[in-house]
Amino acid sequence: MATIRLGDDAPNFTAKSTEGNINFHEWLGDSWGVLFSHPADYTPVCTTELGTVAKYKPEFDKRNVKIVALSVDGLESHKGWVDDINETQNTSVNFPIIADEDRKVSELYDMIHPNASDKFTVRSVFVIGDDKKVKLIITYPASTGRNFEELLRVIDSLQLTAYHKVATPANWKNGEDVVISPAITNEQIPALFPKGHKEIKPYLRMTPQPNLD
Numbered sequence: 001m002a003t004i005r006l007g008d009d010a011p012n013f014t015a016k017s018t019e020g021n022i023n024f025h026e027w028l029g030d031s032w033g034v035l036f037s038h039p040a041d042y043t044p045v046c047t048t049e050l051g052t053v054a055k056y057k058p059e060f061d062k063r064n065v066k067i068v069a070l071s072v073d074g075l076e077s078h079k080g081w082v083d084d085i086n087e088t089q090n091t092s093v094n095f096p097i098i099a100d101e102d103r104k105v106s107e108l109y110d111m112i113h114p115n116a117s118d119k120f121t122v123r124s125v126f127v128i129g130d131d132k133k134v135k136l137i138i139t140y141p142a143s144t145g146r147n148f149e150e151l152l153r154v155i156d157s158l159q160l161t162a163y164h165k166v167a168t169p170a171n172w173k174n175g176e177d178v179v180i181s182p183a184i185t186n187e188q189i190p191a192l193f194p195k196g197h198k199e200i201k202p203y204l205r206m207t208p209q210p211n212l213d
Ligand code: BEZ
Pocket: 039, 040, 043, 044, 045, 046, 047, 142, 143
């Protein structure tokens, strides 16, 4: 197992999923991707998480992001559990769940942290860019359900950086001013940021969010 770091190529794999066999890179195509693991099927926190992701799917679609979940449980278990998720979370699971019984993908992506549990995956999240590079890694313990609003917020930030050469300040929310990347010279600013900018310090230059009307 190699350590995966930000900026690395996201390792490719093939795996069984509730929506058929997946070749990760082919499945991603030109989209961004979120690969996220959960500890086990038929567990309470995971049930709420997968139901929540199903409800947020249109938000991921809007951002050209495909979502795939993973645990080390098998396909039959996943399929039975999906019925429970749909029933209890009042939703319809609309993304694939990988059945990683042989732990091939979990090990490739370092999702098993033996001092937390040697049997189950932790709550890992990998955001993959449309260039197949790893853009974000977050790891939560089994006992803490993830905040998918935060995941969307980070994806918005990552896409602003990728497409508009800006960064986002602390606690930034969609619609608020953003930070002009230090690599941009003052001379380049008018062409790149026609909405104007404010120089608070030479290294701290703010501009209205560029992708809004
Ligand atoms: C859960 O999803 O509820 C859970 C899974 C493993 C350990 C603790 C909680």
